[in-house]
Amino acid sequence: MFETLTGKLQEVFKTLRGYGKLTPANIADALREVRIALLEADVNYDVARKFVDDVQAKALGAAVAKSVSPGQQIIKIIHDELVGLLGSAESSLQISGSPAKILLVGLNGSGKTTTAAKLGLWLKSKGRSPMLVACDVYRPAAIEQLQTLGRQTNVPVFTLPGELNVPKIADQAVRVAPIQNRNVLIFDTAGRHQIDEPLMQELVELKKAVRPQEILLVADAATGQEAANVAAKFHEKLDLTGFILSRMDGDARGGAALSMNRLTGRPVKLVGTGEKTSDLEVFYPDRMASRILGMGDIVSLVEKAQESVDAEKAAKLEKKLRKNEFTLQDFLEQLEEVQRMGPLENLLAMIPGAANVKNL
Numbered sequence: 415m416f417e418t419l420t421g422k423l424q425e426v427f428k429t430l431r432g433y434g435k436l437t438p439a440n441i442a443d444a445l446r447e448v449r450i451a452l453l454e455a456d457v458n459y460d461v462a463r464k465f466v467d468d469v470q471a472k473a474l475g476a477a478v479a480k481s482v483s484p485g486q487q488i489i490k491i492i493h494d495e496l497v498g499l500l501g502s503a504e505s506s507l508q509i510s511g512s513p514a515k516i517l518l519v520g521l522n523g524s525g526k527t528t529t530a531a532k533l534g535l536w537l538k539s540k541g542r543s544p545m546l547v548a549c550d551v552y553r554p555a556a557i558e559q560l561q562t563l564g565r566q567t568n569v570p571v572f573t574l575p576g577e578l579n580v581p582k583i584a585d586q587a588v589r590v591a592p593i594q595n596r597n598v599l600i601f602d603t604a605g606r607h608q609i610d611e612p613l614m615q616e617l618v619e620l621k622k623a624v625r626p627q628e629i630l631l632v633a634d635a636a637t638g639q640e641a642a643n644v645a646a647k648f649h650e651k652l653d654l655t656g657f658i659l660s661r662m663d664g665d666a667r668g669g670a671a672l673s674m675n676r677l678t679g680r681p682v683k684l685v686g687t688g689e690k691t692s693d694l695e696v697f698y699p700d701r702m703a704s705r706i707l708g709m710g711d712i713v714s715l716v717e718k719a720q721e722s723v724d725a726e727k728a729a730k731l732e733k734k735l736r737k738n739e740f741t742l743q744d745f746l747e748q749l750e751e752v753q754r755m756g757p758l759e760n761l762l763a764m765i766p767g768a769a770n771v772k773n774l
């Protein structure tokens with residue numbers, strides 16, 4: 415995931431690192447490239463523009479720390495903005511309540527039924543007792559698919575054969591749950607090829623009947639910003655609590671993940687990374703951002719340097735070095751400065767590509 419964007423950003427960063435000094439002009443040049451990279455990753459146009467504007471404002475305003483190169487300063491700003499774009503912090507599922515209720519909605523083929531099974535398995539691993547509820551009643555194959563997945567994962571599936579009234583099915587499931595000692599209900603719903611009024615109406619009614627803690631849109635990450643547009647429309651009608659992006663394994667661009675949060679104000683909570691029922695991961699914005707930037711953990715390194723290196727002292731030292739006045743005492747202080755940043759091995763591991771050097 416995100417390979418395309420990572421590749422493009424690496425090129426921009428290489429140029430940025432080469433600049434001895436940052437000027438408004440070369441910042442603008444670099445950020446123009448960043449914007450193109452985002453658009454090529456299928457990020458929503460307005461989202462990409464605002465992102466670049468925000469980075470630009472911060473980059474121009476930031477007093478350049480003396481302990482890091484100007485290029486790296488901007489990379490740090492881009493990282494922080496990316497984390498914000500992806501949703502700031504991990505957004506855990508609200509699964510309190512007895513039973514807790516999670517409604518999965520989305521277009522046809524977006525991965526709802528598969529995700530329901532994945533979620534069941536995942537909740538079980540967290541010590542919960544989930545039950546899947548078959549609310550996609552129009553195609554018998556849909557119920558069978560859920561039952562098969564339920565058997566595979568050893569999670570019970572609630573169905574009312576022949577019943578087409580979806581709120582009624584949901585209501586029954588809620589009644590049955592405590593009898594069967596089930597404390598989380600996952601409702602698999604019907605989709606459509608496109609958003610239409612009857613579907614939305616059905617989901618609105620189901621929501622009213624169920625009063626779920628979570629109403630999550632399952633969206634196909636591979637459809638890029640179209641997924642984000644669909645998300646915005648569902649959100650308008652249903653006031654979603656968040657998203658699960660399926661097929662992240664098949665998406666090299668990342669446009670959906672990068673646009674979703676800005677367009678709706680709701681977080682991506684989980685991602686599907688394969689067809690197996692175990693292929694579900696929690697979405698961590700900060701780790702995703704590092705992954706997108708493909709740069710080891712340069713961010714922590716910069717932070718460490720900012721924390722522990724005395725910038726004034728460093729400047730004085732540089733002067734001394736230039737004038738050939740560098741003494742043994744200065745050398746000792748310099749060593750202590752590096753020591754304050756922690757074991758050398760740990761520092762090395764944070765430098766992209768340098769993790770292997772220690773094995774030489």
Ligand code: GDP
Pocket residue numbers: 520521522523524525526527528529605659660661662663664685686687688689693
């Ligand atoms: P629904 O119509 O929304 O219920 O979608 P399904 O759950 O039936 O999924 C449609 C197809 O997408 C199935 O073939 C799934 O195996 C596949 N699928 C779902 N999630 C993922 C995922 O995270 N990665 C991959 N590679 N395939 C997925």
Ligand code: MG
Pocket residue numbers: 526527528550556603
């Ligand atoms: Mg389905």
